[in-house]
Amino acid sequence: HSHMVFQKPLTHPLTLFKMKLKEDLNPMLLLLFHLMVWIYTFITFLPYYLFSWVSEPVGGFCGTEEERAKRAKSISVLGCPEGPYRAVSATKRLVTSMHPGVDTLDKLFEYAAMRSPHSKCLGTREVISEEDEHQSNGKVFKKVVLGEYCWRSYKEVHTAAYQLSSGLAALEQQPKNNIAIFCETRAEWFIAAQACFMNNFTLVTLYSTLGGPAIAHGLNETQVTHVITSRELLETKLKAILSEVPRLQHIIVVDDTPTSWPGYPHGITVHNMAAVQKLGAKPENESCSKPLHPLPSDIAVIMYTSGSTGIPKGVMISHSNMIAGITGMAERLSYLNETDTYIAYLPLAHVLELTAEHIVVSLGFKIGYSSPQTLVDQSTKIKTGSKGDTSVLQPTVMAAVPEIMDRIYKNVITKVEEMNCVQRTLFILAYNYKLKQLAKGYSTPLCDKLVFRKIRSLLGGQLRVLLSGGAPLSASTQQFMNVCFCCPVGQGYGLTETCGTGTLCEQWDYSTGRVGGPLVCCEIKLRDWVEGGYRSKDKPHPRGEILIGGSNISMGYFKNEAKSQEDFFVDENSQRWFCTGDIGEFHKDGCLKIIDRKKDLVKLQAGEYVSLGKVEAMLKNCPLVDNICAYANSEETYVIGFVVPNQKHLLALADQYSIRGSFEELCNSKAMEELVLKVITGAALAAQLERFEIPRKIRLSPDPWTPETGLVTDAFKLKRRELKTHYQDDIERMYGGK
Numbered sequence: 090h091s092h093m094v095f096q097k098p099l100t101h102p103l104t105l106f107k108m109k110l111k112e113d114l115n116p117m118l119l120l121l122f123h124l125m126v127w128i129y130t131f132i133t134f135l136p137y138y139l140f141s142w143v144s145e146p147v148g149g150f151c152g153t154e155e156e157r158a159k160r161a162k163s164i165s166v167l168g169c170p171e172g173p174y175r176a177v178s179a180t181k182r183l184v185t186s187m188h189p190g191v192d193t194l195d196k197l198f199e200y201a202a203m204r205s206p207h208s209k210c211l212g213t214r215e216v217i218s219e220e221d222e223h224q225s226n227g228k229v230f231k232k233v234v235l236g237e238y239c240w241r242s243y244k245e246v247h248t249a250a251y252q253l254s255s256g257l258a259a260l261e262q263q264p265k266n267n268i269a270i271f272c273e274t275r276a277e278w279f280i281a282a283q284a285c286f287m288n289n290f291t292l293v294t295l296y297s298t299l300g301g302p303a304i305a306h307g308l309n310e311t312q313v314t315h316v317i318t319s320r321e322l323l324e325t326k327l328k329a330i331l332s333e334v335p336r337l338q339h340i341i342v343v344d345d346t347p348t349s350w351p352g353y354p355h356g357i358t359v360h361n362m363a364a365v366q367k368l369g370a371k372p373e374n375e376s377c378s379k380p381l382h383p384l385p386s387d388i389a390v391i392m393y394t395s396g397s398t399g400i401p402k403g404v405m406i407s408h409s410n411m412i413a414g415i416t417g418m419a420e421r422l423s424y425l426n427e428t429d430t431y432i433a434y435l436p437l438a439h440v441l442e443l444t445a446e447h448i449v450v451s452l453g454f455k456i457g458y459s460s461p462q463t464l465v466d467q468s469t470k471i472k473t474g475s476k477g478d479t480s481v482l483q484p485t486v487m488a489a490v491p492e493i494m495d496r497i498y499k500n501v502i503t504k505v506e507e508m509n510c511v512q513r514t515l516f517i518l519a520y521n522y523k524l525k526q527l528a529k530g531y532s533t534p535l536c537d538k539l540v541f542r543k544i545r546s547l548l549g550g551q552l553r554v555l556l557s558g559g560a561p562l563s564a565s566t567q568q569f570m571n572v573c574f575c576c577p578v579g580q581g582y583g584l585t586e587t588c589g590t591g592t593l594c595e596q597w598d599y600s601t602g603r604v605g606g607p608l609v610c611c612e613i614k615l616r617d618w619v620e621g622g623y624r625s626k627d628k629p630h631p632r633g634e635i636l637i638g639g640s641n642i643s644m645g646y647f648k649n650e651a652k653s654q655e656d657f658f659v660d661e662n663s664q665r666w667f668c669t670g671d672i673g674e675f676h677k678d679g680c681l682k683i684i685d686r687k688k689d690l691v692k693l694q695a696g697e698y699v700s701l702g703k704v705e706a707m708l709k710n711c712p713l714v715d716n717i718c719a720y721a722n723s724e725e726t727y728v729i730g731f732v733v734p735n736q737k738h739l740l741a742l743a744d745q746y747s748i749r750g751s752f753e754e755l756c757n758s759k760a761m762e763e764l765v766l767k768v769i770t771g772a773a774l775a776a777q778l779e780r781f782e783i784p785r786k787i788r789l790s791p792d793p794w795t796p797e798t799g800l801v802t803d804a805f806k807l808k809r810r811e812l813k814t815h816y817q818d819d820i821e822r823m824y825g826g827k
């Protein structure tokens with residue numbers, strides 16, 4: 090059987106529209122559209138043609154986008170199919186730092202603060218009002234009205250961090266002790282991190298969505314005495330586990346109010362961050378804490394990853410690891426400059442967000458803080474009629490996990506379905522026209538202005554690049570973002586263990602499903618995985634498990650030598666490597682494509698191998714499916730699935746077959762299960778899945794899987810073990826046990 094995962098073309102939802110449209114297409118409209126496009130292209134092409142030979146192409150950037158796309162991004166330095174592959178500009182030597190002498194994170198921020206002290210650095214919106222909105226079903230939603238962004242300059246942030254660092258030292262935070270940050274993404278998080286780096290305090294990061302036992306485990310294992318947190322997390326999560334963290338002495342709360350904290354156990358003091366900064370600003374304390382600058386080999390962060398299985402693991406990341414990772418990514422994003430704006434809303438405890446914010450510092454632009462609940466005008470916490478963060482900030486750079494883009498995509502598609510015939514025809518014509526032009530390397534300014542401007546304004550209207558990481562992005566969603574948001578989606582691949590780095594697509598690479606070539610700071614090898622049937626000798630592309638090596642590879646897992654030995658190794662040139670467990674293939678142009686995951690492969694009773702990840706990726710493109718987890722057991726002969734259906738589409742389907750009931754009732758109905766299974770099977774066959782790969786039975790779940798439910802990670806990756814436990818009864822039922 091074949092392992093050619095993710096390679097077959099997916100049926101794009103818009104092609105379905107196109108088929109429907111053929112019947113009711115107005116020929117006049119079509120003619121008019123083509124005429125308009127032709128005239129516009131002619132008018133804009135002429136000056137371009139006349140002037141194109143005047144401006145000299147810049148070295149390395151010459152040629153049309155089409156030519157550039159053909160050029161190799163990386164090559165195998167020894168010429169073997171298994172690699173190692175390196176970026177073309179780094180074949181002789183991997184690049185480990187961007188600014189000379191800047192080899193630790195504290196030096197990086199100091200460098201940025203010296204270079205442009207008065208530039209805007211961190212921005213936060215002020216809260217104008219807060220109110221409770223009562224829903225008809227008795228639920229209460231908190232809604233906020235937010236004002237403009239208030240900015241702090243690089244110099245102000247540096248001073249704030251310096252004072253906090255001195256203040257923490259005055260509170261007897263010792264240079265050799267770890268210190269934890271357990272907080273939502275906000276400016277104070279970033280300032281606190283800089284404060285720690287300055288004084289060689291090792292920072293321990295924990296996701297704010299982790300459960301109590303996991304947090305206690307992390308805090309206990311790292312033996313922290315000081316924790317920086319927010320008022321909300323202190324009251325909802327931390328307070329309950331204080332007895333399990335006996336070493337804890339000081340809690341620093343980033344909020345301003347209240348200023349006194351009664352009712353905490355003996356031996357624990359709670360401080361406001363502002364008070365600690367004030368303490369640090371006193372001359373007697375400032376002088377007593379002579380900063381102990383870290384060395385590049387010192388550990389900067391112990392990052393706990395929620396992982397898709399078991400208790401969280403702490404990954405030890407040194408300053409040199411971080412600097413190399415930032416350098417690698419910043420090199421590929423070097424077209425960004427001080428005029429850009431980054432919107433920060435992903436968890437800062439996630440390596441993607443932490444490196445992204447440091448890239449901003451490294452390139453010298455500004456960070457505006459946001460949150461998933463206030464991101465756009467329609468977000469849950471934004472009061473109807475007031476503005477979301479993207480509208481106010483108008484960011485030019487944004488990072489997103491595929492889950493968020495999938496949601497945007499499905500929303501817009503639903504809107505398109507609701508349009509009248511003329512509007513829809515225009516939209517689809519423009520969409521397909523632009524798709525074709527992009528493939529050829531041309532832009533379509535007229536379509537962008539007339540058709541896509543409104544969609545683009547959803548995210549502020551100024552986006553220049555969208556960075557995507559954390560999980561594979563489906564080809565249809567990527568194309569949709571390329572077309573409708575008029576900006577490239579830079580898909581990347583990296584893990585916490587590799588400091589977020591590995592590969593990143595180039596700005597003008599519009600090919601889908603691929604994650605680009607290796608960054609200049611690392612190299613990639615493919616290792617044969619014989620059981621899975623992947624070998625570097627495979628044709629047409631070499632395939633195998635992805636190994637990433639370079640100075641960006643982290644030092645291993647905290648207090649877990651056995652696991653570190655298993656996943657990391659050092660080669661004969663004393664370079665560290667990490668074995669990712671992901672399966673990839675290298676294309677002719679040196680781009681990597683992730684095609685499978687070792688852990689997701691299950692052998693069915695009859696001996697067929699099923700890649701659960703591949704099945705899920707295919708079926709997620711089905712509009713009826715919001716999320717899906719495929720499950721298979723080696724003692725059984727078929728695959729089953731847990732499905733979170735799309736509410737709107739499920740209700741429509743029920744309506745079509747005159748099945749009545751609330752969304753929840755429909756999800757529990759046997760008849761609906763059969764209907765959805767029929768639709769999914771159709772979609773799976775259209776996507777050319779093998780018969781044995783298609784779920785034979787499914788369970789519909791009315792509740793979406795969010796990180797809070799513990800069923801997915803913060804990057805919305807499925808936690809298979811937790812899902813299995815959660816649906817144990819259903820598994821038994823579907824396999825005929827009950």
Ligand SMILES: *[C@@H]1O[C@H](CO)[C@@H](O)[C@H](O)[C@H]1NC(C)=O
Binds near residue numbers: 266291382383387
């Ligand atoms: C920084 O702290 C680590 C322990 O966390 C210690 O081993 C190292 O020597 C310190 N670095 C300096 C330059 O003092």
Ligand SMILES: *[C@@H]1O[C@H](CO)[C@@H](O)[C@H](O)[C@H]1NC(C)=O
Binds near residue numbers: 305306309310333
């Ligand atoms: C905390 O760590 C100690 C050892 O350092 C261990 O004995 C104890 O069981 C741990 N407690 C929790 C709640 O994990």
Ligand SMILES: *[C@@H]1O[C@H](CO)[C@@H](O)[C@H](O)[C@H]1NC(C)=O
Binds near residue numbers: 427
């Ligand atoms: C920054 O980039 C923008 C967009 O590419 C460009 O228009 C501007 O001139 C650049 N500014 C500087 C100072 O390089």
Ligand SMILES: CC(=O)N[C@H]1CO[C@H](CO)[C@@H](O)[C@@H]1O
Binds near residue numbers: 258368374377
């Ligand atoms: C370590 C140290 O010297 N801390 C001092 C910081 O300032 C406060 C208030 O002046 C003193 O009480 C601390 O002893």
Ligand SMILES: CC(=O)N[C@H]1CO[C@H](CO)[C@@H](O)[C@@H]1O
Binds near residue numbers: 639663
């Ligand atoms: C911390 C770490 O792993 N450092 C390594 C980075 O890579 C260079 C060579 O590429 C090694 O010499 C370092 O030990």
